[in-house]
Amino acid sequence: MSISTRRARERANTHERIIEAALHVLETEGPAALTIRRIAGDVEYSAPVVYQHFANKDALVLELVAHGHRLMLTEVLHAVQEADVDLRMRRIASEYVRFAGEHPHLYQVMNDPAVDTDERRRVVEPAIDSLKELLTTWSAAHDVVLADLDEACEALWGTMHGIASLGHLGNDRARRLAEHTLQAILLGWRTKVFANDQNQQKEMRG
Amino acid sequence: MSISTRRARERANTHERIIEAALHVLETEGPAALTIRRIAGDVEYSAPVVYQHFANKDALVLELVAHGHRLMLTEVLHAVQEADVDLRMRRIASEYVRFAGEHPHLYQVMNDPAVDTDERRRVVEPAIDSLKELLTTWSAAHDVVLADLDEACEALWGTMHGIASLGHLGNDRARRLAEHTLQAILLGWRTKVFANDQNQQKEMRG
DNA sequence: TAGATTTCCTAACGTTGTTAACCATGGCGC
DNA sequence: GCGCCATGGTTAACAACGTTAGGAAATCTA
Numbered sequence A, B: 001m002s003i004s005t006r007r008a009r010e011r012a013n014t015h016e017r018i019i020e021a022a023l024h025v026l027e028t029e030g031p032a033a034l035t036i037r038r039i040a041g042d043v044e045y046s047a048p049v050v051y052q053h054f055a056n057k058d059a060l061v062l063e064l065v066a067h068g069h070r071l072m073l074t075e076v077l078h079a080v081q082e083a084d085v086d087l088r089m090r091r092i093a094s095e096y097v098r099f100a101g102e103h104p105h106l107y108q109v110m111n112d113p114a115v116d117t118d119e120r121r122r123v124v125e126p127a128i129d130s131l132k133e134l135l136t137t138w139s140a141a142h143d144v145v146l147a148d149l150d151e152a153c154e155a156l157w158g159t160m161h162g163i164a165s166l167g168h169l170g171n172d173r174a175r176r177l178a179e180h181t182l183q184a185i186l187l188g189w190r191t192k193v194f195a196n197d198q199n200q201q202k203e204m205r206g
Numbered sequence C: 001t002a003g004a005t006t007t008c009c010t011a012a013c014g015t016t017g018t019t020a021a022c023c024a025t026g027g028c029g030c
Numbered sequence D: 001g002c003g004c005c006a007t008g009g010t011t012a013a014c015a016a017c018g019t020t021a022g023g024a025a026a027t028c029t030a
Helices: A002-029 A036-042 A047-052 A057-079 A085-102 A104-110 A117-141 A149-164 A171-190 A198-205 B002-029 B036-042 B047-052 B057-079 B085-102 B104-110 B117-141 B149-164 B171-190 B198-205
Strands: none
Touching: A002 A036, A002 A057, A002 A104, A036 A047, A057 A085, A057 A104, A057 A117, A085 A104, A085 A117, A085 A149, A085 A171, A117 A149, A149 A171, A149 B149, A149 B171, A171 B149, A171 B171, B002 B036, B002 B057, B002 B104, B036 B047, B057 B085, B057 B104, B057 B117, B085 B104, B085 B117, B085 B149, B085 B171, B117 B149, B149 B171
């Protein structure tokens, strides 16, 4: 049975090569250049071969999206090991928008509403979990009780994405902006916005 | 010369009808259905007449984007007239994500990175200016000096967009989340994150 | 070596944006 | 009123896209 394993190995190999070629085209020339024939040509095959490895183009770009999220998660986590929780969150926010700025086209398809929403959610889940974990240790460290952990997490995630997808403003400014905004939100939470304590809010507002 | 004015009127009329048809298709069936032939068919013309009114498809969708932003701005501003500045900002944030939730496809192309970035910026400018104005009155009302008004503005805008583009989570939850996050940011700003006063931040962190 | 299977390619279909060539209708000068 | 011309419309086509069918060729199996 060594022959079938070799076949499987070769198959897996071209599968990988297709993904790498697609990733390269996407990052260097943008989503418009990401066509089946182009990818096939880059791996020196004809177009239909791609369909032996992916059901359709959507399935292929979904794998690109998954790859992108794995890459982003490992890069971000690797780049920041920091004892202080607040500093860690700040640096993570910074690294997040750095990744978005350094891989604009990849980041774009990673958050393209055109790719199936459920699949996209499934693929982001690990990163979300990681953030959720971090957020719980943060709230514990400051004796802050978040009314809804999921919502708090989505707020942070959405905010970082929003700033990252602003476009203009260079990478450095975007990173600083993300850090500042994150810090402002955390500071706000420590003043118990989520405690729904209207009195306290009124008091501060006046 | 009444004849040429009539011609111009007719011309402007079909121009408008094309836009309306395109908008209708986009909102009811999504961006995938937004094809030249489909739009032309809906106004009972053949495809090439569209090119007598728009240089190409990009120009058409750019007009849709502009229309969308005008619509959003007027709806938001009209829906909220509120004396208290903080409440006004909260309600504006809420109305922003409401609009995004009620016009998902329109909102999607309004923020599609595929449409030219410069043109998109040009089209959003009025809304940005409006927000900037509101933000200055807010900062004045609270004796808060924002280190960089533009950046503060972008932070808010990006945050609202990020939350609005989260997708899942229903409209009501998204609105609440937007309100809470905005409030947290404002609260954070009042604690002078932008003052770059590291000592104060350290003091709060500890 | 003959048959079966796997792998790959060429050719094609339908649809997209876009352009060229043509037709007709209606306003203008004589 | 008649012929001319511009304007507005259509049909037909092109290139490129995603995708599928059918066949050729290489490779394994017996």
